Amino acid sequence: MADAPILTTSTTLALAEPLTLDGGQQLEGVRVAYETYGTLNANKSNAIVIFHALTGDHHVASPHPITGKPGWWARMVGPGLPIDTDQFFIICANVLGGCMGSTGPASQAPDGMPFAMRFPVITIRDMVRAQVALLDSLGIDTLHAVIGGSMGGMQALSFAANWPERTRAALVIASAARHSAQNIAFHEVGRQAIMADPKWLDGDYYWQGKGPESGLAVARMAAHITYLSEAGLTEKFGRRLQNRETKTFGFDADFQVESYLRYQGLSFTDRFDANSYLYITRAMDYFDLAEEHGGLLADAFARSTARFCLVSFDTDWLYPTIESRSIAHALNAAGAQVSFMELSAPFGHDSFLLDVPALDRVVAGFLSA
């Protein structure tokens, strides 16, 4: 029933064992913050893991504790919604390296001080490892599905490739099996903006007020442009002026799009840790699923028996359709069950988060198949 309140539990798991990372380290004392929605059935066969994107978190369908805004996928997850909490047990965890409860650079290192830049560089697979440990602790062997958009899609791909026996389905939206040169370039701009901010202090800003907010805001602004389509920006803002009749011949935010971007940049700094931004973007840049499996993407899926569904958006220029298509080709080559569709939506990369009814139908249909 769509009106029923969503039952959420919010928990933090302390992993009993150290986590072995792709970089070679053993990370001890890892904590994984996560939420669940719905009820796990008796034979534990109805669980779905949702992986979040770069700046997301585990508050997938519950209000964000800092901003008070609805969860980032509240339109998708709930009773009677495409990811139906009446039917499925939903798990969403904050990624390793994040800043919303899971262990990351702002967390205490064994010496009691924040890790800051002593935190190890992590990979997408490391993020998934922490979430596999969470499933182990919950006693869930095999998932009904893994689902993710953008960086969440990378985690879904990594999960299906590296733990193929642990999910029966993988839904990958607006994502890629590796980061392109342009993707890396945009991330590098963001990192340089943060690291150029004198308040970054080589990452040791946790004792010095709010840290490199200016740099983080610039990073967010640059990234935000890549999440939207050119046509979407034109439709939303065009060249309209912000609360004024004429240009001011100054450097205030004359145009609505300037005002919007400044707001996006500033508000982001209230809810995100700059060092987390460095580590998570680095993990995304390092992601290359084929490379992890000897260079051929099809080999990544050699052991998988899961059903796959890949979705791209026609206006997404950050993770364009060609990226999803190449994954579909690799899955075909590996003999996997795969459906792939490009949806038409005006919102660019952000389409996976927004009101795209066709996506709702794809998600609901794939999960009920």
Place this chain on the structure above:
Amino acid sequence: MADAPILTTSTTLALAEPLTLDGGQQLEGVRVAYETYGTLNANKSNAIVIFHALTGDHHVASPHPITGKPGWWARMVGPGLPIDTDQFFIICANVLGGCMGSTGPASQAPDGMPFAMRFPVITIRDMVRAQVALLDSLGIDTLHAVIGGSMGGMQALSFAANWPERTRAALVIASAARHSAQNIAFHEVGRQAIMADPKWLDGDYYWQGKGPESGLAVARMAAHITYLSEAGLTEKFGRRLQNRETKTFGFDADFQVESYLRYQGLSFTDRFDANSYLYITRAMDYFDLAEEHGGLLADAFARSTARFCLVSFDTDWLYPTIESRSIAHALNAAGAQVSFMELSAPFGHDSFLLDVPALDRVVAGFLSA
């Protein structure tokens, strides 16, 4: 003869009259730095003005005085080259607001101190006004042609629209009649990066060392990505590592594309003034040729009898073909002579500066018609 040395003169003109700006001010003591190539014929009918782009200058085919590199269009301008200095008298001036000799924010104000942010916000039309004053001082009534790429194309359009009797032809490459929301957004990121740098000091950094170099470098990095095509970046860099066999699991420039971008950012700060970057990007954002002429672009060209040639590049996503096409439509509606072509070139927006033989043929053909 292609081997002959290019004869360049480099001069700075002090305007006798104050310049009336779109913002309403009268700017006194304006200086215009310019170069000429070739010889003006007796009836002064063979002159061509080349307008430079955002980070260009008047050293169009002579070595840059700071970097020592060849002029930015040395491949295009010279004896026997598409813009043939044996045939034409070429004029290229540093724009108003620039930092290479023409009056800009780093110049002395009447009180003897640098203008800094007291410099008036200027427009593309103001830049053209300064260059029209230069033509007046040279006694040149009517040009054989105006030529420009990117922001240079905006100036060429502005010249042809506002001084229609003063050129017989206009060649506009990889440009637009107005800045899109996405264009404005990318510029705003750059400006915020500069203004967030504590060394910017509200623009008053001229007495304090080298100014906001970190912010300017980040601005340049972000902009540089937009000048290249996604495919071009992939071909040039892909995910190749920089002088190493494996990822370092750190924040050094592991990938070639990171190293390249960092270099682009840092080297830019040696030759460009941060406040100039603010003012020139603002002028571009303000540019809307239709708005200047009552809202209908065709009306901007109502008085023009010039031949027009518009060129776009298929991989240019910053000033995509649709922008040139809409100018061509307006020119058609105004009854102007116009040819328009989209060229195929892999370099994105930067194609107008690079080795694109088809462009050479278009330029040479249009100028000799």
